[in-house]
Amino acid sequence: MIDIEFHLNGEPVRLRCPADRRLLDILREDFGLTAAKPGCAIGRCGACMIWLDDAPANACLLLALRIHGRSVRTYEAVCRDPASQPVRDALAEGGGLQCGYCTPGMVMTLAHLHQLPEPPDAPAARELASANLCRCTGYGGIRRAIERLFEPAEGSAATPIRPCGDPA
Amino acid sequence: MKDARPPLSHAQLVARMRPRPDAAERLAGAPYLTDRQHPEQLFGAILGSPHPHARILSLDLSAARALPGVHCVIAADDVPGCKAFGLRHVDRPVFCAERVRCIGDPIAAVAAETPEQARAALAAIRVEYQPLPLIDDPQAALAPDAIALHGDSNLLHRETHRHGNLAAAIAASQHIVEGEFLTPRQMPTYLETEGGIAEPDGQGGLTLYFGAQNPIGQRQTLAAILALPEERVRVVNGPLGGSYGGKDELTIQPIAALLALHSGRPVRLRLSREESVDLGVKRHPMRIRMKSGCDAGGRLLFRQVEILADTGAYATHGPEILDAAVEHASGPYRYQALSIEARLAYTNNGIAGAFRGFGAVQVQFALERQMDELAALAGLAPDEFRARNLSDLNDRGPLGQVVAPFDGPRLALEQIRQHPLWQGPRRWQDGRWLHGVGMALVQRSDGFSKAGPNGAGLEVALAADGCIEVRTSFTEMGQNLLDVIRILGARHLGCDEARIRPRIGDSASGVDSGPSAASRCTTVLNQLLQRLAPAWRARLQALVGDDGLEPGADGLLDLQGQLRLDYAELAATLEADQLPVERCAFAGEVTPSDNPIAHFVFGACAAVAHVRVDRWTGQVQVLRLSNAGALGPVVSPLGYLGQLEGGLLMGQGMATLEELPMREGRYLARNLDGYFVPTLLDAPQIEVIAIEEVPEGDEIGPRGVGEIGVNIGAPAVANAIAEALQMPVRQLPVSAERVLDHLERQP
Structure with a gap:
């Protein structure tokens, strides 16, 4: 002891x-x-x-x-600190949680990255958050949250999915 | 009328999403059932077999019982009621008494004041085993001289389907492909392992707080094991940290309940990841021999399929899973002749059971591979070959049964054929990377087969505060059930969504909606609420004695649409026992055809995948995965998108990564350092397109979206890999080792 x-x-x-x-x-x-x-x-x-x-x-x-x-x-x-609010909102609004079991850990990683004096860009944030497993979302909502929270990669504009069901 | 609105694009689905009703609670760190503590709690622990197959010669609990802090040590003799459980086959002992049939098979359990004392007590239990011959291969299990794990044969189940003249169709075929396909033992890998707390109520009954998918069904089984009346047992199933089918069947709940009743204290029982790997259910590995042929014009003539599946030590859902394999082995296509024969064998290889994709995904992999192989022989593009062979809107189902008319496969295929990814190049090389674009098309059943359990109940009640409670035993597992209830409740009952208060996942409600399984919750809730709505309206009108009033957003409205009586005001005029409660039961949509394994309702998806394979390392990377789902109207955009994104990645995992190795009945990986699931870096850019169109006169409405992402994801990715490597992909997952083996054999 x-x-x-x-x-x-x-x-x-x-x-x-x-x-x-x-x-x-x-x-x-x-x-x-x-x-x-x-x-x-x-x-x-x-x-x-x-x-x-x-x-x-x-x-x-x-x-x-x-x-x-x-x-x-x-x-x-x-989770009671207003500084983590943008991360929590981005996950809630992007569909970044389903069963929610991975969510506290995911927020701890993303909020840390988001609060760094020089936050990583979105691809780097994805890499840095890849040690947090989520089995429910397919990471779709987590990717949406990351894209909202972090700058796109320098020099390469994010390539949006070309929609094929859009009337336009 | 035919509902022919244009498909919703991914961007439109994203734009329509709103946060889950439980997002705030989850994001506030609210506890799960395995987080529950009790001041009087004891810690449970289970002694599992170290042998995959052995006779128990003797069991001595006395030394363990004498240890400090130990409140009880129990084994098979301490089970007062049914000593085994199971669905159709009651073959799984709560505690093994004479024989163990898989690694970790429970023999005894303890409850002690600390986890350390519980572990010490396990170590003090003396068991003598006599190892028995191991049956670790389903083919060997079915040999005439194999030792039977149950009864007199290891053939747990057999199912066949035949139609047409197979010999004639084979003779008429210009092109024939034939091969053997192997699918992996995939693990659900819910992040929250099995566990919870069993709390005695001090009057001989108890409550079980364990994450699962069917509180009423579990209460019934537990009461039989405990020899208690059902009303003495309460089962609470959520919130839970993932299930994907894996928590549908009971696992350790009977043991927790017995420990609580024997000790008279609340008992927490939680499997470690290693114990969960041993005891949890996995996807059935299948060996699928498939032969298919078409004529010179690319018209499918026959498919012949032989399936051998490994169910492991106990039946659980195995027979229904095999039936699903038979029903899905032919896909949404027409044939002159079909011959499908499937067998399910008991072995000592752990326990296989319910898992999202349920028996269908294995055969869909084989089927969709052969569609590509045959298309190539016939000189047709994969999409054109599929389009030429699609079933028609009013055709019979895959087993010849009458089905709800549906042309989802055609609609989904049309979307993917015109997708820019499919319209572009399909194979190219970029330095060390080999790129491939592949597609697949699947249909899958909704809900249970004709044999059920298809029935479902629902209760709607006005609460004293003016909220309208919708009570169901369905469980929120992440699929966004809560918002589905709010949306459908408001739509059918006429009130504002904010008025709807879902009550879910608890046997205490007394409402039996059946299992939250088989992608059925949304479809069934829609049917139930639709049926209940007229009675609810009439009930409210009768309460105020005015049938000119209609239920509206906040209360009863007059003919001019003016609010006449708020729901809260109405509730205030009533005594608690006068508050209106309406119940509804629904027998389920079943095929009128006389076939217990046949389904009535199907949904469909087509997908296109873009992969690149590293020629140096063999690593497969999925870059894009675009799916078009023909699954009826979208109820919750967030739920729809999330279920498909999650399912697609799980299917991709099965195709590229996930395989739980076993040798001689033991798992070679017992944690996430040896069993890998996709990470954020493995996740491709996933696109989900929602085709909402349903045929004229459709009465089903929304189809289930919970599983089909897995069903389409695995074959679409497998076909893209086959295209990239020009490799006859016959075994999943396509691991780096298998890729390198293939590349080394190339000239």
Whole structure:
């Protein structure tokens, strides 16, 4: 067992737990913060994404001893922050969520990218968000959200789908 | 009248979308059923078999029961009611007592105060096994001397369909193609693994909060297992993190319920991803021998199909899935002769079951490959060959049954034939990349076959606050059921959408709408609300004693359209037990033909795919996937678009990526580092076109869109890959290894 102290959503917290307890379990079971989801528990699906010192990280891969002295922000705080509103709106309006299970993790990634001083362009954002799996949407709505939130690739205007059902 | 409005383009669908009704709640991080906690909770854990096939010689729970924190340790002897479950075949034990038939087959379970204590208790359970001969191949399973996994034979189900003179049609054929097609064990890969909490009510009953698709059906089965009256069991099925058919059948709910009843405490039970891979259902791998022929003019004469499917250890939906394969093996085409023979074998290869695309997608891959192969032999373009052989509007269905008239296949094919992507070049090389453009056409059934369960119930009630509750046991799985209920409720009941309050996914409503499966919810809700509307109107008129008033947006309107009585005011005049409730039951649209496996309603899609294949790495990349769906009027643009986009990518995954390898009855991958699903980088630019036109006199309205994206996505991508590589694609997925093998064999 170790004693750790860290900041959780801006508040200092202390915990005594095994050194190898996963942050995902600490959040979900010890603090009742369940927005981070256990999808694979091996860092492949992104459903448990949190911000560790303001950078996205999979909570399933972080052990208690690694978070001592660090700052952890979870979706519960980020979804109440007006700064993430454009990302949440873009997903809701673009059809970027269906069952919604991947959504907190997806927002954590996209909101981080969107709030960077120099945000990536849309193709780069797609690449950076590809560690967040979604099994429902076919990523159609997520692509629409990304196109709304991030600039098109420099020098190459986005090629719209040529509609074939349009009367025009 | 024939509804001949022009198709909706992708851009028009996008422009008409609005956020899901549950978007705000989901985006606020609202909990799922596996997130539920209870102050008194215990943690459950299941001891699964380490052998895919073995006899259980002895089981000793005593050491586990003595461990600290352990509240109960249970096994087959502790099941008070039915010891097994299943749909048509009750063959799946809650706990195995004598024999295990697949890896992870449950033997015992524990409930303890912490997950660590639960795991320690599992480790203290003593089981002696005697391994039995392994049956890991469906062909070997059907050998006369094979050890039977159930009863006296491993042949779980057999279905055939024949018409015409096959020998004569073969003799008359100018061109014949023949091949064996193999389809993969695809995994639903819902991001939320199976789990939830079982909470005793303190009076001998309990509530199960587990994500699933059919609360009333599950309540019935659970009550039988628990030996409780049904009213003592409540089943809540949502919200859930994905299902795609995989959570339609019970898995671990009986065990959670038994742990809760034995311990008297709420029990959380959740499978890890590894346990979910072991115990969850997969798509049936099929071995499909297909032979087809046409005359010199490119007219299809026959198709001969032999299907052998691997259902794994237990039946679940296997027989219906095999029936669907038979019904979809011939497609929307005409033949002089058809011969389809399908067999379903028990093996020790995990458990195959319901999964979006349901038995049809496997044969549609083979069928649409051979349509391209035959077209090439006949010297016709793939679209022209298909167009020449389409069934007519008033033709019988694929099994010779009477079907609802529908020319969706023709409408969808026409859209895709004129699509710019199809009109452009079909094959070219660009440095290391080989490009190909391919197309496919499928029809698929809607709802269940004549054997059912086609019945569905619905309840509409005026609530005390003036809202109109629409109660159904259907479950929201992401398909946008909630908005479909609002849209259809308002359309048929005359009120504003904001007045509609959906009540879903809970057996406590007492309303049995049947399973949220087979792409049926939207179609069935439309039928139910349409039937219920006149009674609702009459009921409201009777309540105010004025049949000159009509239900309107916010209340009852007079002949001039003026609001006379708000719904809330009407509710305020009534005692709680006087509030109007109208119920409606619908037997379902079934074919009048006497064939239990035949469907009455079909939808159709055609699609064109553009892929490029890297000659150096063998990697297949899908660049564009454009689909035209002839699925009747669009109810929810967001739901329609989202279901097709999601289905198409899942079909693409089956064609390019997804295969769960097994060896000797064990999964060689047990998590997402060995089983890959498409990522944002794999997703092509997907286009969805909605053809809303239906024939004159159509009474069905909207067809289901939940599954058909998978059905069309896999063959369209497979055909594009075959075009790019000039490769006889006979096995899915077309992995990089298979591409490189093919390229190495080229001169």
